[in-house]
Amino acid sequence: EIVLTQSPATLSLSPGERATLSCRASQSVSNYLGWYQQKPGQAPRLLIYDVSNRATGIPARFSGSGSGTDFTLTISNLEPEDFAIYYCQHRVNWPTFGGGTKVEIK
Amino acid sequence: QVQLVESGGGVVQPGSSLRLSCAASGFTLSSYGMHWVRQAPGKGLEWVAIFWYDESHIGCADSVKGRCTISRDNSKNTLYLQMNSLRDEDTAVYYCARDRIQQWSYVGSFDVWGQGTMVTVAS
Numbered sequence A: 001e002i003v004l005t006q007s008p009a010t011l012s013l014s015p016g017e018r019a020t021l022s023c024r025a026s027q028s029v030s031n032y033l034g035w036y037q038q039k040p041g042q043a044p045r046l047l048i049y050d051v052s053n054r055a056t057g058i059p060a061r062f063s064g065s066g067s068g069t070d071f072t073l074t075i076s077n078l079e080p081e082d083f084a085i086y087y088c089q090h091r092v093n094w095p096t097f098g099g100g101t102k103v104e105i106k
Numbered sequence B: 001q002v003q004l005v006e007s008g009g010g011v012v013q014p015g016s017s018l019r020l021s022c023a024a025s026g027f028t029l030s031s032y033g034m035h036w037v038r039q040a041p042g043k044g045l046e047w048v049a050i051f052w053y054d055e056s057h058i059g060c061a062d063s064v065k066g067r068c069t070i071s072r073d074n075s076k077n078t079l080y081l082q083m084n085s086l087r088d089e090d091t092a093v094y095y096c097a098r099d100r101i102q103q104w105s106y107v108g109s110f111d112v113w114g115q116g117t118m119v120t121v122a123s
Helices: none
Strands: A004-007 A010-013 A019-025 A033-038 A045-049 A062-067 A070-075 A085-090 A101-105 B003-007 B010-012 B018-025 B032-039 B045-051 B058-060 B068-073 B078-083 B092-102 B110-113 B117-121
Touching: A004 A085, A010 A019, A019 A033, A019 A085, A019 A101, A033 A062, A045 A062, A045 B110, A070 A085, B003 B092, B003 B110, B018 B032, B018 B092, B018 B117, B032 B078, B032 B110, B045 B068, B045 B078, B058 B068, B078 B092
Parallel strands: A010 A101, B010 B117
Antiparallel strands: A004 A019, A019 A070, A033 A045, A033 A085, A062 A070, A085 A101, B003 B018, B018 B078, B032 B045, B032 B092, B045 B058, B068 B078, B092 B110, B092 B117
């Protein structure tokens, strides 16, 4: 089983700042890594698939990078609506999610 | 409008069974791989089950294997999750989710989610 570890658990930032979220896999997941955003009381929303491809309707301030075991989600200019929990997810064999990073308002 | 609507959740006793439904609209369910994902209160996301679009692979996560059955009714455009021998640790919001690419054996990347249905296992 491939385990995904996200860091930090919580990120405290102000609107307009840059957010950098990390996701590390216990073994290579190739490029089969995606990111989801979840707000309280809502279902997750796909942001990024296969490392760096933005899903339909996702703003350009969201970008993904990485390969193999180390991946990053960057939000270049935090908007008020971006404060949420972010999960990475791989799709090798079966889907597995990381534990999440909460981006909160500082 | 592409939409998934789950139903069937509720409060049940340990050891009982429950069948969750996921009604699709705006697209043909049988053209996509579908999944169930759950989220315990205050916790992260856990994948539960998969149903390939061509029915060639249907399966459940190890945490629910032997207690989980996933099925589909094409005439109703609806996906189901039958959970048996429910345990306290099955308490969660259950989401159904659609694979991102249609008519693809396995994608495992979810572009459409339902709003979820809450299952509470308690005596």
